[in-house]
Amino acid sequence: MALNRRFLLRGLSQGAAAIVALPYLDCFLDGKGEALAATGQKIPTRFGTYFWGCGLTKQLYVPKKEGAGYDLPPQLASLEPHKNKVTVFSGMRAIVDDSPNYQHWTGVAAINTGIAPAKTGQFESETIDQTIAAAISRGTRFKSIEVSCAGNKNESYSSLGGANTNPPEVSPLGLYTRLFGPGFQDPSKGDWKPDPQVLVRQSVLSVVADDRKRLMMHLGAGDRARMEQYFTSLRELEQTLDFQLQRPAMIADVKVPVAPGEMPLNKSVITLREVVPALSRLLAIGLATNQTRVFNMALSEPGSTIFMPGDSKPFHQATHEEPIDAALGYQVVTSKFSNYSMVFYAMLIKALDEVKEGDGTLLDHSLVLAYTDTSFAKLHALDGIPMLLAGSAGGRLKTGYHINGTGEPVSRVGLTVQQAMGMPVDSWGKGSMATKKPISELLA
Amino acid sequence: MRRKTAFVCTLAGTILAGLAINSVAPAAEGKDEVTSLRLLSESEYRNSIADIFGPDITVQGRFEPERRVGGLLAASATLLSVTPAGLEASSKMADSIADQAVSPKNRERLSCKPQTATSADGKCSTELLQRYGMMLFRRPLTKDELAPRVALANKLADSSHDFYAGVRQSLVSLLAAPPFLFRMERAVPAGKDYTLDAYGRAARLSYMLWDTTPDAELLKAAASGALNTPEGITEQVDRLMASPRLETGMRAFYADFLQLDTLGDTTKDALIYPKYSNQIGQMAQEETLRTVVDLTLRKNGDVRDLMTTRTTFISRPLASIYGVPYSFDGGEWMPYQFPESAGRSGLLTQISTLGMFSHPGRSSPTKRGVAVMDIFLCEPTPLPPANVDFSIVNDVNNPNLRTVRQRLSAHATNPACASCHTHSDPIGLSLERFDSIGVYRAKENGDPIDVSGTLSGKKFDGALGLGQVLHDNPKFPACVARKLFSYGVGTDSETVEASTLKTAYKTFADSGYRVRPLIRALATSPEFFSVPAPVAEETRTANNDAK
Numbered sequence: 001m002a003l004n005r006r007f008l009l010r011g012l013s014q015g016a017a018a019i020v021a022l023p024y025l026d027c028f029l030d031g032k033g034e035a036l037a038a039t040g041q042k043i044p045t046r047f048g049t050y051f052w053g054c055g056l057t058k059q060l061y062v063p064k065k066e067g068a069g070y071d072l073p074p075q076l077a078s079l080e081p082h083k084n085k086v087t088v089f090s091g092m093r094a095i096v097d098d099s100p101n102y103q104h105w106t107g108v109a110a111i112n113t114g115i116a117p118a119k120t121g122q123f124e125s126e127t128i129d130q131t132i133a134a135a136i137s138r139g140t141r142f143k144s145i146e147v148s149c150a151g152n153k154n155e156s157y158s159s160l161g162g163a164n165t166n167p168p169e170v171s172p173l174g175l176y177t178r179l180f181g182p183g184f185q186d187p188s189k190g191d192w193k194p195d196p197q198v199l200v201r202q203s204v205l206s207v208v209a210d211d212r213k214r215l216m217m218h219l220g221a222g223d224r225a226r227m228e229q230y231f232t233s234l235r236e237l238e239q240t241l242d243f244q245l246q247r248p249a250m251i252a253d254v255k256v257p258v259a260p261g262e263m264p265l266n267k268s269v270i271t272l273r274e275v276v277p278a279l280s281r282l283l284a285i286g287l288a289t290n291q292t293r294v295f296n297m298a299l300s301e302p303g304s305t306i307f308m309p310g311d312s313k314p315f316h317q318a319t320h321e322e323p324i325d326a327a328l329g330y331q332v333v334t335s336k337f338s339n340y341s342m343v344f345y346a347m348l349i350k351a352l353d354e355v356k357e358g359d360g361t362l363l364d365h366s367l368v369l370a371y372t373d374t375s376f377a378k379l380h381a382l383d384g385i386p387m388l389l390a391g392s393a394g395g396r397l398k399t400g401y402h403i404n405g406t407g408e409p410v411s412r413v414g415l416t417v418q419q420a421m422g423m424p425v426d427s428w429g430k431g432s433m434a435t436k437k438p439i440s441e442l443l444a
Numbered sequence: 445m446r447r448k449t450a451f452v453c454t455l456a457g458t459i460l461a462g463l464a465i466n467s468v469a470p471a472a473e474g475k476d477e478v479t480s481l482r483l484l485s486e487s488e489y490r491n492s493i494a495d496i497f498g499p500d501i502t503v504q505g506r507f508e509p510e511r512r513v514g515g516l517l518a519a520s521a522t523l524l525s526v527t528p529a530g531l532e533a534s535s536k537m538a539d540s541i542a543d544q545a546v547s548p549k550n551r552e553r554l555s556c557k558p559q560t561a562t563s564a565d566g567k568c569s570t571e572l573l574q575r576y577g578m579m580l581f582r583r584p585l586t587k588d589e590l591a592p593r594v595a596l597a598n599k600l601a602d603s604s605h606d607f608y609a610g611v612r613q614s615l616v617s618l619l620a621a622p623p624f625l626f627r628m629e630r631a632v633p634a635g636k637d638y639t640l641d642a643y644g645r646a647a648r649l650s651y652m653l654w655d656t657t658p659d660a661e662l663l664k665a666a667a668s669g670a671l672n673t674p675e676g677i678t679e680q681v682d683r684l685m686a687s688p689r690l691e692t693g694m695r696a697f698y699a700d701f702l703q704l705d706t707l708g709d710t711t712k713d714a715l716i717y718p719k720y721s722n723q724i725g726q727m728a729q730e731e732t733l734r735t736v737v738d739l740t741l742r743k744n745g746d747v748r749d750l751m752t753t754r755t756t757f758i759s760r761p762l763a764s765i766y767g768v769p770y771s772f773d774g775g776e777w778m779p780y781q782f783p784e785s786a787g788r789s790g791l792l793t794q795i796s797t798l799g800m801f802s803h804p805g806r807s808s809p810t811k812r813g814v815a816v817m818d819i820f821l822c823e824p825t826p827l828p829p830a831n832v833d834f835s836i837v838n839d840v841n842n843p844n845l846r847t848v849r850q851r852l853s854a855h856a857t858n859p860a861c862a863s864c865h866t867h868s869d870p871i872g873l874s875l876e877r878f879d880s881i882g883v884y885r886a887k888e889n890g891d892p893i894d895v896s897g898t899l900s901g902k903k904f905d906g907a908l909g910l911g912q913v914l915h916d917n918p919k920f921p922a923c924v925a926r927k928l929f930s931y932g933v934g935t936d937s938e939t940v941e942a943s944t945l946k947t948a949y950k951t952f953a954d955s956g957y958r959v960r961p962l963i964r965a966l967a968t969s970p971e972f973f974s975v976p977a978p979v980a981e982e983t984r985t986a987n988n989d990a991k
Contacts, residue, residue: 121511122523142528142529142532143528144528146529151709151711152709153506153509154509154510154511154709156509159527160525160527162523162525163511163520163523163524164508164523164524164525164527165509165527166527166528166529166530167506167507167508167509167527167529167530167533200600200613201535201539203596203600203613204596204613204614204616204617204620205535205617205620207592207593207596207614207617208617208620208621210592211588211589211621211622214586214588215622215623215628218476218477218478218630219477219478219481220477220478220479220978223478223480223481225525226481226523226524226525227481227525227622229525229526229527230525230526230531230622230625230626232528233525233526233527233528233530233531234531236528236531236532237528237531237532237535240532266711267711267804268711268713268714268804305803305804307713307803307804307805309713309714309715309716310713310715310716310805311713311805312713312716312803312805312806313803313805313806314803314804314805317803317808
């Protein structure tokens with residue numbers, strides 16, 4: 001259906017309120033309308049993170065072979081179907097210099113920002129997903145989408161810096177509503193019309209935006225930064241509205257899902273086995289329908305309280321209290337929890353790989369960084385923090401490697417990720433984690 | 445419930461009626477500074493909307509995740525900002541609130557009617573936006589804030605032939621704006637420090653005492669300058685404290701102080717504790733709030749008795765956890781007095797405290813001990829030293845340590861662990877006769893539970909002993925005073941100088957540790973409105989450039 005001015009005016013007269021000057025409409029029609037009527041949408045590259053708490057079991061997850069075509073160790077068994085699309089990092093280190101090791105936080109912040117945090121619970125800069133989102137999310141509805149799998153609204157490790165974290169969706173129904181509820185424009189429907197109400201909302205936001213200069217006055221340094229974050233958020237919202245005025249484009253071959261029912265939400269592995277695939281599938285369709293290009297999934301908090309029903313010891317408690325099995329050389333119960341962390345990760349990867357897109361899959365056009373807060377959780381150790389990358393970022397990243405970091409800073413992975421996402425970055429991190437060296441054998 | 449709604453409704457009317465219509469703020473004179481931005485909490489937001497637009501306005505949406513700083517979520521309001529997802533949610537809420545406010549059902553409440561509902565009426569839209577703007581921003585709007593909003597309302601009214609559609613959108617532009625979402629506290633120089641201006645004082649008093657936006661009288665007292673005088677402040681504090689709404693305000697404080705929000709994220713393993721449910725969690729929170737409000741506000745009791753009281757309020761599901769008879773046909777809740785033999789001691793042995801600071805499948809003396817010290821004594825446990833090898837305390841050849849005490853005693857023999865665990869564990873171990881959901885038990889895995897403990901060198905036995913030791917420890921009431929002050933001013937409780945609280949604390953102690961005199965002393969003290977002088981301009985510019 002062609003867009004035309006009469007159609008828009010009819011929309012306005014049907015009871016909806018709008019103050020649009022006609023030149024604005026002309027501009028709107030000549031620009032975005034025509035441009036998007038054209039076919040041949042380029043497949044974008046997406047970025048995501050998967051966070052889990054309390055590390056992995058070194059004896060069970062580090063492949064013996066280094067480089068391409070590694071052997072699959074037992075703790076990664078669930079990744080078997082996607083092994084060639086996954087790269088495993090061992091031996092990468094979060095280096096804190098003079099900063100303290102805030103347990104279950106320093107590792108999270110170091111991997112996310114390349115900077116050892118000066119305070120627990122706070123980031124020294126925006127997190128890597130937000131840096132990438134700022135570069136690639138233009139033209140999508142949401143800059144990024146955060147999800148927390150165990151129902152906790154505080155579990156998000158995506159931030160514009162400081163103590164703020166981007167609030168997560170905490171249930172499949174919540175995620176569905178955010179992505180496909182009010183405001184979603186179904187690309188598979190032929191009768192798309194721009195909503196005149198969007199223009200009204202834009203004019204409201206511009207009144208708020210006009211106060212910026214006055215509101216930034218008379219503020220102390222910290223508060224200035226916080227006020228600036230508000231106005232950054234406002235600009236994101238304005239971009240979301242711009243997106244609403246574009247004809248929605250279907251990139252992949254997916255059907256818009258039906259609303260999931262209410263599901264129980266808690267930290268039991270049994271519940272998570274239902275919730276994680278449901279969230280993953282919704283995220284995949286959200287990416288495929290261009291609602292967002294960046295997501296962050298948190299399985300649990302860093303000091304994970306995930307539990308196995310009937311066993312009184314939750315994950316974090318097990319890491320500290322369970323003795324090391326003398327014969328095996330590792331903690332048996334703890335390692336079972338770590339297996340689950342990878343089982344759930346595999347569910348996410350599977351959901352992305354199931355969506356066909358162009359001549360590959362959604363996973364092929366994505367890059368997913370999986371990371372945790374510590375290596376050996378019993379000691380809150382920061383050397384050898386496990387990290388994984390999945391997807392080839394549209395062909396810019398080689399996959400199926402085992403990289404032994406030999407004590408190199410975790411920030412090298414962050415730098416590699418940004419370069420694979422096509423960003424013009426040549427250094428990242430601070431202090432001993434400042435690096436100019438990406439892991440070049442992975443860059444295609 | 446119905447009575448409360450009617451009350452709030454009247455109050456909303458009062459705010460409307462009391463406001464001067466033509467007040468527009470003078471331009472800033474240059475000496476004042478915004479010394480803090482405090483993001484509205486969820487309850488502050490909800491209560492403010494109910495007071496401004498009416499209690500029947502539905503507020504649905506998500507709020508920014510908060511963090512506990514110095515034991516209080518309220519302190520994180522000065523660190524948080526509005527994230528993209530947060531603003532997206534907040535603008536949707538704003539839209540829905542404004543839509544309801546101008547709906548045919550509710551528009552009768554608005555203070556003026558347009559000449560015709562099908563076109564702009566500049567006079568009426570100006571009056572409405574000035575009036576609601578003042579309530580939402582907690583100060584008069586400036587000309588720069590008012591004019592574009594009036595223009596927007598008028599333009600939209602004309603283009604859509606609907607006066608209310610225009611006003612609605614301008615209300616959204618107020619509801620989504622920083623001066624509503626943040627309490628922007630302005631201060632002026634006063635000696636070497638700064639002190640809040642009158643509107644800042646009105647908001648600080650109102651949000652601390654009532655958990656809501658300043659009412660018409662407070663705004664009037666701000667406009668007249670009365671809040672710049674000690675007499676004016678005392679008059680308003682006494683008025684606010686005489687209202688039943690003080691309970692609403694103090695409930696919000698107690699919930700934060702006692703960390704009751706933790707119950708929202710507390711799950712129990714259903715295989716081990718089939719009796720527990722989210723409903724139990726919500727009721728456990730209510731039980732604690734009822735206990736605290738009843739003892740400290742209604743009965744004007746000694747706050748220290750919260751550690752020892754056997755009086756509580758129970759519902760039928762809670763009675764089944766406590767294992768006590770429930771026979772009450774007057775409603776959902778009934779007062780209940782535990783017999784001394786039950787071994788229960790005040791808040792320490794309520795389901796909320798016991799359940800929050802446990803694991804999903806078992807109790808945790810360490811969590812409980814750490815929580816008791818942090819919450820009631822303002823003694824947060826330092827972080828364990830990095831890279832401590834906890835495996836030393838676990839003997840691989842003898843893993844059959846049967847009780848928690850046996851397991852934990854291993855902890856305390858390692859010097860690195862002992863520095864903290866010797867403080868926290870003996871407290872928590874004394875509560876071991878109560879399991880992860882607060883049910884009484886005498887044995888664990890067949891062995892009798894030893895509940896002897898020590899705190900600051902004092903030996904005691906079980907929950908009753910712990911309650912008495914805490915009751916007699918002067919750190920407990922001092923901690924209540926410190927947290928209440930920090931809650932009101934929005935600061936990290938660990939950074940408050942003892943000298944700041946000295947005068948108010950003396951009043952508190954002299955009263956026999958009654959909370960009302962403490963609230964009054966804090967809220968009328970100059971320290972409550974005092975803020976440090978803002979940082980110098982150079983620092984600010986440098987920081988901004990770096991960003």
